[in-house]
Amino acid sequence: MTTTAPAPIEVRCPADGRIVGTVANQTRDEVGAVAAKLREAQPAWEALGPEARGKHLRDWRDWLLDNERRLGELVQSETGKSWADASMETALGVDIISYLTKNGPEFLAPRKVSPHSPAGATKKMRVVYRPYPVVGLITPWNGPIGNPLLDVVGALLAGATVLTKPSEYTPLSWIEVVRGWREDIGAPPVLEVVTGAGETGAAVVDAVDMVMFTGSARTGKRIAARCGERLIPCSLELGGKDAMIVLADADLDRATSAAAWGGFLNAGQACISVERVYVEAPIYDEFVRKVTEKVAGIRVGMDAPGEFATEIGAIATEDQLQIIETHVEDAKAKGARITTGGKRRSSGQFFEPTVIADVNHSMDCMRHETFGPTLPIMKVANEDEAVRLANDSPYGLSASVFSSNPDRAQRVADQLQAGAVNMNNVLSNLFQLTLPMGGWKESGIGTRLGGANAVLKFCRPQAQISERVALKSEVYWFPISKRKATMQAKAMRMMAAGDWRRRLGLRGR
Structure with a gap:
């Protein structure tokens, strides 16, 4: 009996609907075969050592820089991003490669351990770090190059091989980046990409030794359950509903500019986007007025490469666009005010930058992840209410607090249930490679980046002990x-x- 191969997947530009490419919907057997080849290649890759592995990664960094414009155009074609957002895709990855290859040998160096008592005086002890042979990396559609580079660099430097599975909506640019590794710089065959929908991702989870997943909490829970059945580790960065608290003594010009950027970068399609704002009553009206003026000036569209004529682009999928519309309509029906925006554009998958004032916690836009260009703003009586409401969420990825009083900002930060808190800034933790990035509650388990952790998370510590004296x-x-x-x-x-x-x-x- 023969089985029919799954139909290829069409990749469309959300800005205009045109087909920009097709990819295979790969089967479980095909995924297993790719993983098996990676497993064969891994021992030799590990044996190279971090210095030699770093040389290949730096060659890849140079290739990314040499092909930066072409890759940005490819990102635009499958995401509908503005050129400003598309051109950022490789920048963070390039920075990560430079940082980790410079420090990786130190991070991976064996760690000498002293005996805890005189009974161990005759022993020599150390901890060495051995990579998981095959790491599986499953990434979403909002950052087709940037998202994989957050983790693949550390995994490769650790000595692991990496099997990547990009979103079926935006696979083309990552396929090209992997091709550059394999063909243009002639690196060893330790990085591969498979394409397909959910079944392909499930096959990756079943074929690897460790999973790094970025995506929804619902899918992340299923992956965690399967990894538990297989007794393999997983690191999950899941949904966010990041809160911004603006206290009455805040610098309103800075706070409103931060809200406009933090809420609408990449059309709000970022896990650490500002998704809800709590403003103390004395400055609430002024905050809403100022942020509305700034958001109303945000330009929407997929501009030409190198033009920088728009700030935000399209919404990646029709399903996501419908979620955004539903959240806005729910808020309006429950008494919220739309001070600017509020609807999709007539052509393409674009949604107007939207400020929603006078919201409360009965509204979907404050309870569920929107992942779009909306900024709901709620009036609060004081900082205690702001903290209570900010923590009243199943998510806890990151948060921010604005106050001109450092002690007050710190007091609020210490109470927030989130993996990162930015004081008088938003999203800045993402760009600080020495800080861990991870979620609390349903926003995930484990962390990414964080200095040595960016490499060691893909390793297993191995205790080694030898004898000083041959008794x-x-x-x-x-x-x-x-x-x-x-x-x-x-x-x-x-x-x-x-x-x-x-x-x-x-x-x-």
Whole structure:
């Protein structure tokens, strides 16, 4: 009996609907075969050492820079992004490669360990870091090049091979980046890409030794469950509903500019976008007025490469566009005001930058991830109410607080249930490679970036112990005798007890 191969997947530009490419919807067997080849290549890749692996990564960095404009055009063709957003795709990855290849050998160096007691004086001990042979990387459609580069660099530098699966909506630019690794710079065959829908992603989870997933909480829970069944680790960066708190003593010009950028960068299609704003009552009206003016000036559209004529582009999928519309209509029906925007454009998958004032926690736009160009703003009585409402969410990816009083901002930050808190800034933690980036609650488990963690998360620590002195036997080896057992017990007491009476055995039965 023969089975019919799945139909190819059409990739369309959300700005105008044209077909820009097709990719295979790869089967479980095909994914398994790719993973098997990576597994064969991994030992030699690990044996190269971090310096040699870093050389290949720096060659890749140079290739990314040399092809930056062409890759940006490819990103635009499948995402409908503005040129400003598309041109950022490679920038963070280039920075990560430079940082990690410079510091990777130190991060991966064996760590010497001292004995915890005199009993270990004859031992030499160290911890070495051994990579998971095959890492699976599953990424969403909002950053087709930037998202994979957040993790693939650390995994490759660690000595792992990497099987990547981009979103079926935006696979083309990442396919080209992987091709550049394999063909243009002639790097070893340790980075591969498979394409397809959900079944292809499930096959990746079943074929690898560790999973890094970025996407929805719903899918992340299924991946975590499957990884649990297989007893393999996973790191999950999931949904966000990031809160911004603006206190009455905040610099309103800075806070409103931050809200306009943090809420609408990449058309709000970022896991750490500002998705809800809590403003203290004395400055609420002025905040709404100022941010509305700034958001109303945001230009929408897919401009020409290099033009920088618009700030935000299209919404990647029709399903996501419908979620945005539903959240806006729900807010209006429950009494919120639309101060600017509020609807989709007549052509293409574009949605107007939208400010929603007078919202409350009964509204979908405050409870569920919107992932679009909307900024809901709620009036609060004081900072205690702001903190309580900010924490009243199943998500906890990042947050921000604005106040001219550093102590007050710190006090609020210390109470927020989120993996990162920016004080008088938004999203800035993403660009600080020495800080961990990870979510609390349903926003995920594990972290990415974070200095050495960016590499070591893809490794297993291995304890190694050797002998300083070649003794004929250890005191605890067979044969057992009363004399040896008594001697061991006395030695343990002397080394571990907290007072002399117990060390000398003068207390207890």
